[in-house]
Amino acid sequence: MGRARHMDELLAEFIAETQETLEALAGEVVAWEADPSDRERLDAVFRFFHTVKGSCGFLNLPRFEKLSHAAEDVLSHVRAGEAVPDSATISAVLSVMDRIAELCSAVEAGAPLPQENDDLLIQALHHCYAMACAASEVVTEESAKEIEISPVADPRRPSATARTIRLPLTLIDQLMNGVSDMVLARNELARRLRERESDPELEMVFERLSGCIADMRDSISKTRVQRVERLFMAVPRMVRDLSRDLGKIVDLTVEGGDVEMDREMVEMVVDPLTHIVRNSIDHGIETPEQRRAAGKPEAGQLRLSARQSGSQIVIEVSDDGRGINVNAVVNKVVSSGAMTQQDVAQLTEQERLELIFSAGLSTAQEVTSVSGRGVGMDVVRANIERIGGAISLANAPGRGLTITMRVPLTLTIIPGLILNAGGQSFAIPRSAVVEILHENNPMVEIATLGMARVAAIRGLRYSMIDLEEVVGLPVPEQTGPRSIMVVRSSSGLPYALAVSSVENHEELVIRPAAPMVMAAGVYAGMTLPDNGQPMLLLDAGGIANVAELPLETNRRGDQWGQPVADAPTTELHSGLQFVELTGEDRIILLSLVERVEDIEIAHFGQTAGQAHVMIEGRLIPSVRPVQTSDIGNDSGLVTCLRLRDGQRELCYPIRSIVDIFEIPVTLDMSAPYDHVAGLTLIEGRQVEVVDGYSLFADLPDTLETGAAPKKCIIADGQDNWNRNVLAPLLIRAGYEVVLGIEGDAGIGDAVVLSTNADIEPRDATCPIVRLRAASKPATPSDDSIYRYDREALFEAIHAAHSERKTA
Amino acid sequence: MSGLYLFATVAGTAIAIDTVEIEAVVKVKELSYVPAVPPHVAGLTALRSRVLTVLDAAALINGAVDDVGREYAIVCNIAGHSYGVLVDEVKDIVAKDSEPNTVRGRPDPVWSKYARGVLLHDNAPHFLISLGNLIENSMTAQAA
Numbered sequence: 001m002g003r004a005r006h007m008d009e010l011l012a013e014f015i016a017e018t019q020e021t022l023e024a025l026a027g028e029v030v031a032w033e034a035d036p037s038d039r040e041r042l043d044a045v046f047r048f049f050h051t052v053k054g055s056c057g058f059l060n061l062p063r064f065e066k067l068s069h070a071a072e073d074v075l076s077h078v079r080a081g082e083a084v085p086d087s088a089t090i091s092a093v094l095s096v097m098d099r100i101a102e103l104c105s106a107v108e109a110g111a112p113l114p115q116e117n118d119d120l121l122i123q124a125l126h127h128c129y130a131m132a133c134a135a136s137e138v139v140t141e142e143s144a145k146e147i148e149i150s151p152v153a154d155p156r157r158p159s160a161t162a163r164t165i166r167l168p169l170t171l172i173d174q175l176m177n178g179v180s181d182m183v184l185a186r187n188e189l190a191r192r193l194r195e196r197e198s199d200p201e202l203e204m205v206f207e208r209l210s211g212c213i214a215d216m217r218d219s220i221s222k223t224r225v226q227r228v229e230r231l232f233m234a235v236p237r238m239v240r241d242l243s244r245d246l247g248k249i250v251d252l253t254v255e256g257g258d259v260e261m262d263r264e265m266v267e268m269v270v271d272p273l274t275h276i277v278r279n280s281i282d283h284g285i286e287t288p289e290q291r292r293a294a295g296k297p298e299a300g301q302l303r304l305s306a307r308q309s310g311s312q313i314v315i316e317v318s319d320d321g322r323g324i325n326v327n328a329v330v331n332k333v334v335s336s337g338a339m340t341q342q343d344v345a346q347l348t349e350q351e352r353l354e355l356i357f358s359a360g361l362s363t364a365q366e367v368t369s370v371s372g373r374g375v376g377m378d379v380v381r382a383n384i385e386r387i388g389g390a391i392s393l394a395n396a397p398g399r400g401l402t403i404t405m406r407v408p409l410t411l412t413i414i415p416g417l418i419l420n421a422g423g424q425s426f427a428i429p430r431s432a433v434v435e436i437l438h439e440n441n442p443m444v445e446i447a448t449l450g451m452a453r454v455a456a457i458r459g460l461r462y463s464m465i466d467l468e469e470v471v472g473l474p475v476p477e478q479t480g481p482r483s484i485m486v487v488r489s490s491s492g493l494p495y496a497l498a499v500s501s502v503e504n505h506e507e508l509v510i511r512p513a514a515p516m517v518m519a520a521g522v523y524a525g526m527t528l529p530d531n532g533q534p535m536l537l538l539d540a541g542g543i544a545n546v547a548e549l550p551l552e553t554n555r556r557g558d559q560w561g562q563p564v565a566d567a568p569t570t571e572l573h574s575g576l577q578f579v580e581l582t583g584e585d586r587i588i589l590l591s592l593v594e595r596v597e598d599i600e601i602a603h604f605g606q607t608a609g610q611a612h613v614m615i616e617g618r619l620i621p622s623v624r625p626v627q628t629s630d631i632g633n634d635s636g637l638v639t640c641l642r643l644r645d646g647q648r649e650l651c652y653p654i655r656s657i658v659d660i661f662e663i664p665v666t667l668d669m670s671a672p673y674d675h676v677a678g679l680t681l682i683e684g685r686q687v688e689v690v691d692g693y694s695l696f697a698d699l700p701d702t703l704e705t706g707a708a709p710k711k712c713i714i715a716d717g718q719d720n721w722n723r724n725v726l727a728p729l730l731i732r733a734g735y736e737v738v739l740g741i742e743g744d745a746g747i748g749d750a751v752v753l754s755t756n757a758d759i760e761p762r763d764a765t766c767p768i769v770r771l772r773a774a775s776k777p778a779t780p781s782d783d784s785i786y787r788y789d790r791e792a793l794f795e796a797i798h799a800a801h802s803e804r805k806t807a
Numbered sequence: 808m809s810g811l812y813l814f815a816t817v818a819g820t821a822i823a824i825d826t827v828e829i830e831a832v833v834k835v836k837e838l839s840y841v842p843a844v845p846p847h848v849a850g851l852t853a854l855r856s857r858v859l860t861v862l863d864a865a866a867l868i869n870g871a872v873d874d875v876g877r878e879y880a881i882v883c884n885i886a887g888h889s890y891g892v893l894v895d896e897v898k899d900i901v902a903k904d905s906e907p908n909t910v911r912g913r914p915d916p917v918w919s920k921y922a923r924g925v926l927l928h929d930n931a932p933h934f935l936i937s938l939g940n941l942i943e944n945s946m947t948a949q950a951a
Contacts, residue, residue, distance in 0.1 A: 180856035424840055471842035514860035514888045516946050520843040526851060526858050534839050534851040534858040546843075 014055050015108045016166060021048050022101050023230075026237035029097070033090045033240070045093065046075045052100065063103060063118055070122040071096045074129045083133040092125040094237075169263075172223050179217045180509055184532050186213055224264070228306040228313065229257035231266050235277055235304060242281045249288055249299040250281055256306035261313045265407055268387045269315065272380040276317045276403050277304070279377075284321030284401055294398065295598070296320065301400075309406075312389075312431060318402035324395045329355050349591040350574075353395050357381045394574045394660045397595045402660065416508035416537065418529060419483070421466075421499040422473025425535045427508055427527050432540040434486040434494055436502050444484060455484060455496040462486060463549045464496035467538075470547045471522060476500065487540045495549050497540075506530060510537055521546045575680075577658040577687060578641070581630040587663060587680065588652070588690040594644045596657060598637040601626055604653070607790070613640070613651045619732055621699055622651045623675070631655065645696045652695075663689065710801055711750035713738045715759045715768075722755060726771075726787070733794065751800040755787070767800035769793070811902050812935075813881070814928045816895040818865035820918065823907075823926040823933040824881065831882040832897055835861060846872045847945055849893060854882065859891040867945050868917050883938045892938060901928060907935045920944065 025048055032041035049072040056064035071093055078085050085093075099121055106113045186209065193206060232254050243250040285291075285300030292298060301320045306313060326349070333339050333355045344352065357377045384391045389407035408414060408431065415430040437444050437457065445456040446464065455464040464484070468475045483502045488494045508527040513536065517523055524539035574590035603614040604626040611625035626638050630653075641652040663680050675698075677691035712730050714722045717740025730737045730753075741752065747761060752768045754760050760768060770784035771793070777784065785792045811826040838850035838861060847867035852859050861880055866872045880891030907924030914922055914934075921941060922934040 177856050184853075184856060422842070424842065473842050511858060512888070514848075514890065515886075516848055516862075517841060517844055517860060519946070522843055526860075528853055528856060528858050532853055533837070534853045536841060536851070 011059055011107070013166070014059055015104050018052060018055075018100065019104050019108075021051070022097060022104070023233050025097065027233050027235070029090065029094055030236040030240045033085075033087060036085050036090075042075065042079060046072065046079060048097075049075060061103075061107075063113065064100060067096050067100055067103075067118055067122065070125055074125055077129070077133075083129065086128070086132045088128040089125070089132045092121070092128045096121055096125060167223075172220070175220050175223075176509070179213070179220050180528065182213050183217065183530060184528070186210055187530055187532055224262050225260045226263045226266050227257060228259045228261055228266070228315070231269055231273060231315075232257050232304060232306070234270075234274070238274065238277060239281060239302060242278065243285075246282060247287055248281060248285055250285055250302050251299045253301070253303045253305075255304070259306045259308050259313060261407075265313075265387065268383065269405065269407060272383050272391075272405065273315065273317070275377075275380050276405075277302070280317060280319045280321065280401070280403075284319040284323070286322055290322075294322075312406045312408055315405045315407070316402060317405075318400060320400040323397040323399060323401045324353060324356055324393070325397065326352050326395070329353070333358055349594070353393055356393070357391075394590070396576065396590075396657070396660055399596060399657060414508055414510055415505060416510075416527065416529075417485075417502055417505045418535070419467075419485070419499045419502045422468040422471070423476055423500075424473060425503070425533065426467070426499075426538050427529065427535050428485075428487070428538045428540065429524070430505060432487050434488055436483055436485050438481040439484050439498065440481040457484075457486065457496070462494060462496040464498060465543075465547045465549060466498045467543070468499075470543050471520075487543075495544055497543065508537070513537075573663055575661050575663040575689070576641070577661055577682065579655040579658060581624065581626065581653055581655050583655070584688060585658065586676070586688045586690050587661065587682065588641065588643075589692055590660060592643045592645065592692045594642045594649075597640050597642055599640050599651070599653075601628055601631065601636050601638050604638065613653075615642075615651065620649050620651050622653060623695060624653065626653045643692070643695065645692070648696055648699060650695060650699065652690075710734075711736045711738060712797065713741055713747060713750045713752045715741045715752055715754040715761070716756045717741075719755060721787070722753075726753065726755075729790075730797075735797075749801075751797055753797070767803050769796045769800055811900060812926060812928075813900050814898040814926075814933055815881070816898070817936075818868045819895065820868075821928075821931055821933040822894075823928065823935045824938060825935075826900060828883050828938045829881055830884060833880055833882055833891065834878050835880045835891060835893070845945075852880075852891060854889070854891070857889050859889050861891040861893060862942065862945055863893045864941065865893070865895065867941065868921070870917070881938065883942075885939050885942045890938075890942060892941065899928070903928075908932075910934070 025045060028041045028044050032038050032045060036042075049068040052068040053065055053072055056062075056068065074089070075093070077083060078089075099116070099118065102114050105111075189206065190210075193203065235254065236252055239250050239252045242248075280302055281300075285302065286294065286296075288298040291300065301318075303316070303318045305316045308314075330344050330352055334341055334344060336358075338358055339355075344355075347355075357380075381391050384405055384407065387407055389405060391406075392404045394402040394404070408429070416427045417430050417433060417436075418425055418427050420426075435457075439446065443458050447454050447456065453464040455462050466475055467473075478500055480501070482498050482500060485497045485499065485502065486494050487497045506529055508529060510525040510527050512518075513523050513526045517526070517536070521542045522539055523536045523542070525537045526534060527537050528534050575587040576590045576593055577585065577587045580586055597615075599613060599615065604622060605612055605614070606625045611622040612619045613622045614620075620642075622640075628636075631638050638653045639656060641654060643650040643652055661682050663682070675691050675694050676688045677694075678689055679686045680689050681687075712735045714727060714730075714737060716722055717738075723739065727737045727739060738750065741747070741759065741761060747766055752761055752766060753771060754768050755771045755773075757770075771787040772778070772782070772784040773787060775786050775788075785796055787793070812823045813826055813829055813832070814821065814823050816822065833854060835852050838852050840850045841848055847863050849861040849863040849866070852861050859880070859882060863872065863877070865875065865877070875895065877893040877895060879897050880893050881897075882889065882891050884890075903926060905927070907926050910919070910922050910925055918934060921936045921944070923937060923940075924935040925932045926935050927933070
């Protein structure tokens with residue numbers, strides 16, 4: 001019995017070890033495929049099969065042995081330089097690894113082993129290898145020579161990994177609890193010591209004990225930490241397999257694998273990350289043909305990065321694919337009945353984009369085997385938010401998508417602040433607090449309007465609320481000033497939370513709170529700080545929700561339209577950095593950009609000082625005229641930003657797009673001139689920020705298409721010049737044109753244009769713009785306008801309209 | 808169903824709880840008040856390095872907090888959370904071999920949803936209640 005038990009333990013260890021190595025190797029094999037001459041990777045894969053073969057002979061696992069033996073055999077030939085493996089061989093090696101993984105999970109679960117025929121796999125492997133040999137006969141001779149020089153794998157090569165042992169997680173949790181108990185006992189002891197007469201010797205011993213306990217707590221905390229690499233390990237293999245299935249070429253870049261985060265957190269992020277990467281390859285990155293057609297390199301770029309930012313880990317997945325088609329998302333939401341057209345019309349561009357997070361939404365044209373499994377971005381977001389994280393999108397239609405996940409470093413130990421409100425103590429994650437000020441600080445100005453309070457801090461205005469009011473405690477009288485915390489919620493904007501005082505900060509061990517406590521919506525968990533008094537951890541976002549603070553971002557168009565002092569937030573906005581036709585680097589608010597399009601230069605024109613461009617049969621004003629020499633290449637295409645302020649459209653011709661950055665609403669330097677609002681710093685460089693407001697404000701009135709178009713009546717509707725020259729001109733300029741006059745009644749507030757004094761309205765008060773064919777007036781009193789004097793014509797029409805309005 | 812039962816009083820009513828559900832009975836010294844929660848959540852207390860959510864069983868049953876100072880709490884772990892359920896008085900822990908009787912008569916409606924049977928102890932009937940059921944009910948009580 002003792003022996004059987006020993007075997008079980010060995011088997012469990014073998015399975016766990018094999019699974020771990022498999023996980024680590026998935027990335028290595030893909031890298032090896034990319035560069036078959038990479039000796040180190042080849043060795044790593046070889047060692048894996050070698051180890052499996054060795055251990056399983058001992059454990060009596062014949063199928064493992066057979067599979068690993070076959071793979072080892074082929075790889076040893078490769079190592080001897082007899083052939084360069086082709087991708088078919090590597091695929092075959094990968095499928096052997098997959099089979100071993102399947103067998104492992106079956107053994108682990110105690111399930112019957114899967115019944116597939118291993119011989120087929122092994123045959124396929126040998127076959128592929130034979131093909132590779134034949135193909136690389138020429139290469140063989142050369143590489144054989146190389147092998148003579150470089151010694152075959154050095155068996156004494158020191159193992160790169162440190163020695164490790166396996167521990168059950170529960171044991172680590174027990175240790176953690178034990179340390180917490182120790183801290184509490186230490187605190188109790190400290191209290192008792194203070195009550196006695198001071199004894200320096202005793203205190204010194206106590207200090208030493210305290211130090212040891214603190215160190216121990218740190219070390220135990222570290223056992224919970226893991227490198228993000230583990231999270232990324234499975235990605236290269238997934239990218240490889242997916243891109244193959246979908247016939248796409250994807251270049252994967254992984255950065256920041258050495259960032260560390262809580263093990264539990266890693267587990268929580270695996271699924272969302274997998275989903276996002278899958279989406280990116282399936283929906284984001286186009287096929288090589290589509291990419292060629294769009295003028296992009298055939299290989300799509302997929303970048304995966306992790307970095308630590310304060311107490312958060314930022315994980316970013318960006319691709320240069322087609323981005324999200326916001327209209328398709330909107331249509332889908334409307335057709336699913338979740339929202340009406342009217343609801344959607346109320347949304348800002350960013351909000352529309354975020355509809356992608358609506359439940360059960362998939363923009364894929366059809367359900368593919370890869371994604372569209374009914375698990376949508378809604379689940380991804382819910383998973384991330386459940387662990388106190390946030391997810392955001394930066395979409396550049398046609399150019400790519402960046403998804404940023406921010407998750408706390410750890411679920412269980414966070415730096416926290418302890419505060420007092422209404423005579424109670426609460427904790428709040430330090431990461432949620434932007435700054436803390438006393439209410440009597442000269443930088444703080446509190447204004448009350450109705451019942452709403454607004455705190456203006458250094459020119460930024462925040463919604464302000466007392467914590468006591470949210471949780472239903474009395475606000476106690478106090479001698480000193482109250483404290484105002486500027487608090488950031490995970491999804492909304494910062495707001496000001498007033499409390500009695502902020503006491504101290506410490507590392508807090510967070511535990512989940514009971515469901516009836518969580519149901520209050522304002523708590524994120526509970527904690528037992530060093531003073532031994534249990535308290536609740538506040539959830540900044542939840543407080544804002546419960547208090548119903550208006551925290552949604554401003555409506556589009558407002559963002560730059562009002563003085564900065566009115567901006568209620570320090571929220572960052574996505575900005576699109578681009579290169580002007582004139583060469584300057586500038587940035588524009590991404591929410592203004594409807595899309596990016598390449599337009600033939602022939603479609604650009606200029607009339608009456610206003611540049612315009614013909615898009616889809618309509619004339620749209622352009623920010624500036626374009627010459628062939630401006631665009632810097634001979635493609636004849638101009639890259640254009642299509643801007644929209646809700647009603648009016650504008651085309652912004654540029655040279656090229658640089659990237660998307662987060663920029664603050666408050667500019668680093670406000671220096672308005674021309675269409676530039678000021679400067680902001682991006683990665684240490686000054687970039688001019690385009691003033692979206694002035695762009696639209698400077699549009700000529702006549703091009704206003706949002707309001708009901710102004711009406712012009714051409715009195716003589718039969719005249720050829722009127723019909724063929726004047727009417728099209730007016731229509732292009734945005735007027736509604738009526739040909740022919742039918743009594744005074746139909747005029748309403750329209751302006752009448754007359755070329756023939758015989759056909760004119762009888763009502764003398766009705767403004768009439770008279771046109772003449774001759775360039776010079778016939779008599780000095782003649783107030784008519786030469787019909788080819790476009791500027792005078794539009795000015796007269798405009799003046800007549802204003803006259804109507806004031807009349 | 809024979810086993811070890813804890814006999815106690817909640818809101819003046821005699822009850823029995825299967826000790827399978829019980830970890831310990833503790834004297835609650837300090838309670839941290841929890842605002843913005845239903846009245847039957849009495850607060851939090853520390854039990855060594857654990858934090859207990861303390862529920863006032865009388866408040867849950869009567870629907871209102873009274874001013875009886877209760878200091879004994881039954882510690883239990885329900886669905887991964889540690890609770891302390893405050894009771895008026897803990898009388899005894901006794902092994903019972905007999906099956907609980909079905910509830911006879913017409914108990915107060917507030918008890919009918921908790922009482923699963925009746926156990927005799929010291930010649931007096933005790934409602935047999937389950938802490939899991941009580942705590943589950945405390946969550947729905949809050950929604951109402």
